[in-house]
Amino acid sequence: MKQLKFECPECGTEFTITANQPKAKERIEALKKAGIDVSNLFAMQGADGSDFVASVQNGVISILEDNDAIFQNITHQGTIPNRHLFRRWVMAQMFRMIYITTPSSGYRKPMGFTEVIRSMGYEYQWKMLINELYAQYKMSSYSDSDNFRDRNRWFNKEVALDMANDYVKKLNKRFEGLKQRKCKGIPYKRICGKNIFVEDFDAKVLRPLYRAIFEMQNAFDPHSLWKAVKKFNGLRIKMPHDTIQSAVWIDAYKGSGAFFTMQNMIRFHNCFVVNDFGKQLSKNNALSFLNKKAEEYKKEGWRLIGVLKKMLDDNNIDVANKIREWRK
Template identity: 70%
Template sequence: MKQLKFECPECGTEFTLTANQTKAKERIEALKKAGVDVSELFAMQSADGLEFIASKRDGVISILEEDDPIFQAIIIQGTIPNRQLFRRWVMAQMFRIIYIATNTHGAYKPIGVSEVIHSMGYEYQWKMLNNELYAQHKMMQNGDVDNFRDRNRWFNKRVVLDMAKDYIEKLKKRFDELKLRKCKGIPYKRINGQNIFVDDFDKKVIKPLLFAVHKIQHSENTYELWHSVQEFNKRRIKMHWDTPQNAAWLDAYKGSGAFFTMQNMIRFHNCVIIDDNGKTLGKNASLAFLNKKAKLYENREGWRLIGMLKKMLDDNNIDVVAKMKEWRK
């Protein structure tokens, strides 16, 4: 280790730190692969050629020391237990859904996973989709190809188009079933507080939505897809809370939730997979087996991973209720 002194060219702050020959860019890449947001990190090099990692946040530059806990955690297990990571939130959400779907609550009968997700309401799928596409766009901006691939497997242009077309069909059906009214002899219907003449429905409501679908279909990158979905949402008339969610979205939601939950259990909770032949796999083999199954089920069969998740919970003696109580602490 060597003592280094330098002055920041931007703010004039003088630093003294230790550094070694480890490549700073490689360490940043390791952080990125572990799921850490590295958008504020950058590599710096002294006149001697020694490298270290600096972070700039709110105009203040700081240095990640050699014994930083993040680096130590990566060295020990290859990943880091960051509670703010997306996959941590997904795991907690899936445990809650599974608990509700299996707990009898006394005299009440258990409900299925689909029914629990349905209870979140129709509009939830659009809010969730918008956040997901924005996150994917930021990943591509930051060059986080691995995490983008895992998440885009489930929520992608194919799913978005299915959702949009399904919404238009549901809207048409809803409008057809509305009570017919008349204003000076001209028929109209009232939907979500809006009065729409029957003759104007296709021209003023449906055609703008179809134009937005066209933009979704021809989006060429993550920004265009996210932005075109925002445009579609601005033109949408909100649906009733109990309107059935889109089947493609529901499958993607189940597949994504189960995939990231199992990935998280393997990485951070010492869980393993027992494969189709009854063989207990190690950590790396378990992750490889999970990725293989995810690829197999990524096209409208993500729901199968829910069964795989439940089996994994049983195989590893994971008590969902106990885990939820542990996280509440």
């Protein structure tokens, strides 16, 4: 942990600043990777909780604004690649999914995009959601508002509640369709390796789930939402692999995948965007256009798949060829 000591020029009092602000530290690391001397830079936190990069020159501390020459130099060079920060693996995953849906892929029977997602299995959606909400909780605790906004747009309390209620409906239907047996004259059913008396199903299975859903409804910060969803998941009886996933989750998955793929194409692959009026946009305007479309379609994520496919066509990108390049 980096520390900086300095004295007040008026009274001579010595101060120590500990640099431990994650977002500002990421910016300093980006500068370092770009070849900038960062030996005189450190991270500080303001009274409002925001963090920023500061420099010290001849004993004088100054805050670096976004329009500082150092940051402007980085902007002119382009976005600095950071696979962890910008989720570059999402683009590779989306390209593979698009490839499978393409008739020329070589598959005997090309799958639709929704079918590809469903092939991941029902339980995948819960594993993915919990990991996503945990990441959002960490982002919020580090005041990473930009990345939190981009990810919470797609996976949030509304999606979690829909998934939970959808699960309860599917569980009820599944239990009703099970063969009924008897133990000492008392009806029971066997589900997922467990024997449950029919008369106990409501009290011992459904009610705990409803209580967990109530906790989700009353979760008003990322941490409590993550905990509530994790609790609900721990109470669930696992469903068969081919159980249809929540329609709302599938749509959010499409929107998120398309959004981060286009974001990476603009940032790292020199791809351009043609707006609704046929005008080719600059890099910054393209990112603004993408954010606008994401907000417009945040409850219709499937529409962003269309925007992504148009962007691929406009940039003459052949997904199959791109995948072959990656394999080489």
